[in-house]
Amino acid sequence: MVFSSLEFLFLYFAASIMIYFIVPLAFRNVVLLIVSLAFYGWGEPIYVTIMLLSIIVDYICGYFAGKYREIHKKKARRFVIASAVINLGILGFFKYYTFIVSNLQLLPFDFLQKIPLLADIELPIGISFYTFQTMSYTIDIYRGDAKVQKNIASFGAYVTLFPQLIAGPIVRYQDVDDQLRSRPHNIELFASGMRTFICGMGKKILLANCAGAMWEGFRALNATDATVVGAWLGMLFYAFQIYFDFSGYSDMAIGLGKMLGFQFKENFFYPYVSKSITEFWRRWHISMGTWFREYVYIPLGGNRCSKLKNYRNIVIVWLLTGFWHGASWNFVLWGIYYCIFLVMEKLFLQKVLQRLPGFVSHIYTLVVVLFGWWLFVFEDLGAGITYLGYMFGQGVVAFSEAGAAFDLLRSALFLVILCIASTPLPKRLFYKLYEKGKGARVAISAGCAAMLVLCTAYLVDSSYNPFLYFRF
Amino acid sequence: MDNTEKNVQPIPTGVPAKKERITADGEAARYLQLQMHLKKESRGADLLLILLTLGFIYVMAILFWVLPDSDFSAQENRTLATAPKISAENFFSGALTEQVSDYMADQFPFRDFFVGMKAFSETVQLKGQNNGVIFGSDGYLTARADYPNEDVLKTNLDAAAAFQKAMEEQDIPCTAAFVGRKQDVCDRYLPSVYGSYYSDRIWGILDDIAVSDGLSYLNLRDPLRSRAEDGEAVYYKTDHHWTTLGAYYGYAQVMESLGGAPLALGAFTVEEASDDFYGTTWSASGIKWADPDPIAYYHYGEDDAFTMAIQDSTMQFEGYAGCTYEERDGKQYAVFDGFYVREFLEEKDQYASFLGGNFGYTQITKKGDEERQTLLVLKDSFAHSMVPFLAQHYDLILIDLRYYKASMLQFCQENDIDQVLMLYNMETLTEGDYLKVLRAGLNREKGE
Numbered sequence: 009m010v011f012s013s014l015e016f017l018f019l020y021f022a023a024s025i026m027i028y029f030i031v032p033l034a035f036r037n038v039v040l041l042i043v044s045l046a047f048y049g050w051g052e053p054i055y056v057t058i059m060l061l062s063i064i065v066d067y068i069c070g071y072f073a074g075k076y077r078e079i080h081k082k083k084a085r086r087f088v089i090a091s092a093v094i095n096l097g098i099l100g101f102f103k104y105y106t107f108i109v110s111n112l113q114l115l116p117f118d119f120l121q122k123i124p125l126l127a128d129i130e131l132p133i134g135i136s137f138y139t140f141q142t143m144s145y146t147i148d149i150y151r152g153d154a155k156v157q158k159n160i161a162s163f164g165a166y167v168t169l170f171p172q173l174i175a176g177p178i179v180r181y182q183d184v185d186d187q188l189r190s191r192p193h194n195i196e197l198f199a200s201g202m203r204t205f206i207c208g209m210g211k212k213i214l215l216a217n218c219a220g221a222m223w224e225g226f227r228a229l230n231a232t233d234a235t236v237v238g239a240w241l242g243m244l245f246y247a248f249q250i251y252f253d254f255s256g257y258s259d260m261a262i263g264l265g266k267m268l269g270f271q272f273k274e275n276f277f278y279p280y281v282s283k284s285i286t287e288f289w290r291r292w293h294i295s296m297g298t299w300f301r302e303y304v305y306i307p308l309g310g311n312r313c314s315k316l317k318n319y320r321n322i323v324i325v326w327l328l329t330g331f332w333h334g335a336s337w338n339f340v341l342w343g344i345y346y347c348i349f350l351v352m353e354k355l356f357l358q359k360v361l362q363r364l365p366g367f368v369s370h371i372y373t374l375v376v377v378l379f380g381w382w383l384f385v386f387e388d389l390g391a392g393i394t395y396l397g398y399m400f401g402q403g404v405v406a407f408s409e410a411g412a413a414f415d416l417l418r419s420a421l422f423l424v425i426l427c428i429a430s431t432p433l434p435k436r437l438f439y440k441l442y443e444k445g446k447g448a449r450v451a452i453s454a455g456c457a458a459m460l461v462l463c464t465a466y467l468v469d470s471s472y473n474p475f476l477y478f479r480f
Numbered sequence: 481m482d483n484t485e486k487n488v489q490p491i492p493t494g495v496p497a498k499k500e501r502i503t504a505d506g507e508a509a510r511y512l513q514l515q516m517h518l519k520k521e522s523r524g525a526d527l528l529l530i531l532l533t534l535g536f537i538y539v540m541a542i543l544f545w546v547l548p549d550s551d552f553s554a555q556e557n558r559t560l561a562t563a564p565k566i567s568a569e570n571f572f573s574g575a576l577t578e579q580v581s582d583y584m585a586d587q588f589p590f591r592d593f594f595v596g597m598k599a600f601s602e603t604v605q606l607k608g609q610n611n612g613v614i615f616g617s618d619g620y621l622t623a624r625a626d627y628p629n630e631d632v633l634k635t636n637l638d639a640a641a642a643f644q645k646a647m648e649e650q651d652i653p654c655t656a657a658f659v660g661r662k663q664d665v666c667d668r669y670l671p672s673v674y675g676s677y678y679s680d681r682i683w684g685i686l687d688d689i690a691v692s693d694g695l696s697y698l699n700l701r702d703p704l705r706s707r708a709e710d711g712e713a714v715y716y717k718t719d720h721h722w723t724t725l726g727a728y729y730g731y732a733q734v735m736e737s738l739g740g741a742p743l744a745l746g747a748f749t750v751e752e753a754s755d756d757f758y759g760t761t762w763s764a765s766g767i768k769w770a771d772p773d774p775i776a777y778y779h780y781g782e783d784d785a786f787t788m789a790i791q792d793s794t795m796q797f798e799g800y801a802g803c804t805y806e807e808r809d810g811k812q813y814a815v816f817d818g819f820y821v822r823e824f825l826e827e828k829d830q831y832a833s834f835l836g837g838n839f840g841y842t843q844i845t846k847k848g849d850e851e852r853q854t855l856l857v858l859k860d861s862f863a864h865s866m867v868p869f870l871a872q873h874y875d876l877i878l879i880d881l882r883y884y885k886a887s888m889l890q891f892c893q894e895n896d897i898d899q900v901l902m903l904y905n906m907e908t909l910t911e912g913d914y915l916k917v918l919r920a921g922l923n924r925e926k927g928e
Contacts, residue, residue, distance in 0.1 A: 014584040018540055022537050196516065196522070199529045232630070276504070277504035277507075410626075411678070414673050418608035421607075422606075442518075449524075457536065460536060465594040466601075468588050468591055470611075
């Protein structure tokens with residue numbers, strides 16, 4: 009079930025929130041666990057068992073890692089390794105098995121051909137997120153960054169917590185450790201959560217879905233109707249779709265968390281205003297970047313080692329980051345692509361960029377990111393190259409024609425809206441209003457409610473609600 | 481702003497000072513601080529927000545359960561999803577999840593209102609189009625089809641050409657007439673950048689194929705287009721069909737092609753049968769504030785002089801005024817006087833009042849013993865409003881190949897057909913390979 013659906017809002021959310029606030033404080037984690045399992049089980053009635061397995065494994069590993077970390081470091085370490093092996097094993101099997109085997113079979117060895125391909129394994133929803141979360145728990149315990157959670161219901165609630173279960177943000181255990189034990193529930197927080205949730209819903213439904221519908225139209229361009237204008241417009245819409253889809257979903261998660269008393273960290277911070285790729289990655293999918301930094305980059309030695317090792321570490325992190333996004337070569341290339349720009353910026357480009365006027369480095373960043381999305385979106389490299397050809401006038405019927413021109417014209421205002429919504433302007437405006445006084449705050453409340461109704465209208469109107477991040 | 485707020489210092493603010501480096505979490509923390517600071521002052525607004533949002537969610541949730549389900553949406557002309565059956569098998573296969581999703585979307589309270597609201601929001605954003613319908617000038621709503629499937633068009637035209645040739649060998653004159661879609665004919669009402677680019681292209685392709693196949697056809701797009709240019713209402717604003725006036729102009733061209741003389745427009749008396757027709761394009765568009773179209777019936781003499789027999793095994797017209805069911809050769813026929821089923825004027829799909837909608841086989845004959853030729857019309861629904869004109873000259877058998885699959889060659893021989901008219905609209909020609917069935921029996925005839 010995705011948040012941006014009628015059944016989530018009017019069945020699941022309506023029921024869960026009521027139950028959650030009716031039961032006494034002491035039972036709220038249990039309720040959270042149950043409703044979250046229901047949330048996941050509704051979409052994945054069979055794969056829910058894998059998540060339960062992951063919970064039990066890390067509950068046990070975390071427990072022993074905590075028990076032995078002071079007295080027998082080696083023993084504790086074994087439990088961390090066990091947790092990593094099991095979680096990565098699950099993730100590896102469900103997400104990468106078919107990819108790895110089919111690539112191995114390209115090698116000319118007979119025995120490789122006998123390995124079954126198991127092409128019909130479906131990816132359990134959210135597996136990339138919850139395996140990372142459970143691992144972080146055991147590691148945090150081992151490092152002494154968090155305390156052992158003896159209550160399996162509370163630990164289960166952390167893993168399954170429905171707001172962030174499917175598409176993150178990836179919540180590190182140490183960030184919610186205290187909140188699992190006690191957290192505030194009050195009107196301000198609930199209202200604030202509702203505002204964040206509705207803002208995220210607006211991003212997802214009014215912006216991402218509409219941009220996505222445009223992109224799908226252009227993606228289908230072929231030899232009979234491709235144009236340069238159409239191809240560029242398509243990529244532009246995709247860039248907006250993926251940002252608003254993902255950040256909207258994160259906002260919805262953060263908002264729901266707040267309603268339940270949790271403070272999740274922000275996951276996006278206006279990435280499209282960045283003036284370098286280094287900055288872009290500080291602003292894009294922050295929780296994932298943090299995870300790789302804390303649990304891969306720093307343990308490898310980070311930058312506190314020789315220059316050569318430092319670059320090796322960067323390469324490893326970006327290969328993994330790319331591969332984490334999907335079991336396909338284009339994601340690996342996407343990781344390498346960013347790695348190249350990041351290393352170049354570290355070596356010299358950053359200094360150059362700082363001397364250039366702001367708009368030049370901004371354009372540089374956006375162009376690099378746009379072609380990054382081109383790598384990202386086409387899993388079939390052949391189709392991607394054909395599309396890239398269209399962007400540069402290869403194989404098109406014209407530079408522009410009726411459909412592309414009309415689409416450009418009719419989405420002009422929408423593109424302006426998308427651009428403005430990618431900047432901090434709307435939020436600044438919101439703060440200004442919010443501080444202004446009671447009348448303004450009442451107006452904000454009414455506006456939020458109206459936005460909810462409008463989002464409902466879009467949901468009712470359309471079955472067009474594909475969710476991009478399901479393959480994670 | 482009230483005074484207490486001014487006196488408290490310092491006021492935390494959500495907006496960071498210029499030049500200050502700030503992180504995402506820093507910003508969120510500021511906002512929370514601000515919120516907590518304004519706790520008392522903002523309580524009223526916070527409560528209002530919670531009341532409005534949760535109120536909306538719970539009211540809709542309750543209405544969804546309480547209001548009775550409807551089975552059919554006339555707007556969309558489709559059956560709606562109803563409450564799914566809950567079973568373990570259904571659940572574990574994942575089917576239930578989808579069914580509940582469909583059920584909610586289809587039975588959501590005030591569904592129509594929300595659909596209209598979305599259309600309005602798109603209009604305000606100047607998107608110029610909603611759910612694939614372009615908002616043209618003067619209230620014209622046009623389904624957008626940028627570039628239809630050339631291959632399907634070719635399959636259909638190849639079959640039509642082969643059939644035409646086979647008919648000529650049988651000495652049965654066979655005329656093909658192709659009608660434009662609204663975007664082909666009424667492009668003056670489309671946004672000017674969109675214009676007729678795609679139409680010109682696909683009609684050019686049609687012409688190329690026809691020439692290479694040796695198919696002779698009558699182009700009904702161009703003459704109607706010039707009528708539309710002159711401002712004549714040849715297509716409905718809210719529907720994809722041509723108006724009865726448009727059908728008359730089509731008829732005039734077709735009659736000349738069939739070798740007859742069309743009746744003059746002035747010879748008909750015009751009845752405005754309806755003034756509140758909202759067509760299919762309107763349904764798709766979600767534009768609830770559009771004006772309806774009128775529907776006109778053109779009469780020449782008494783319509784009752786004609787008998788219409790529709791092959792209809794479902795007996796869907798039972799109880800309709802003036803309809804009797806007859807059994808011929810083991811098949812049920814709904815028999816009417818005249819061409820119209822006026823009951824449909826009270827329903828959503830008023831265009832179906834012409835010939836009662838889409839059926840595989842319909843026969844129209846004139847009462848009395850006047851000796852008339854029989855014209856076989858292979859057609860889609862555009863033919864329905866042309867039939868009252870053609871029937872003045874011919875006895876008609878209408879076949880819709882989408883529903884009636886049989887060898888037409890054999891059919892012509894068995895039913896003493898004197899002439900054949902293939903009357904198709906570009907949409908039908910490019911949507912599916914419906915005409916392929918025309919090849920049935922052709923090769924056998926040649927002994928292949």
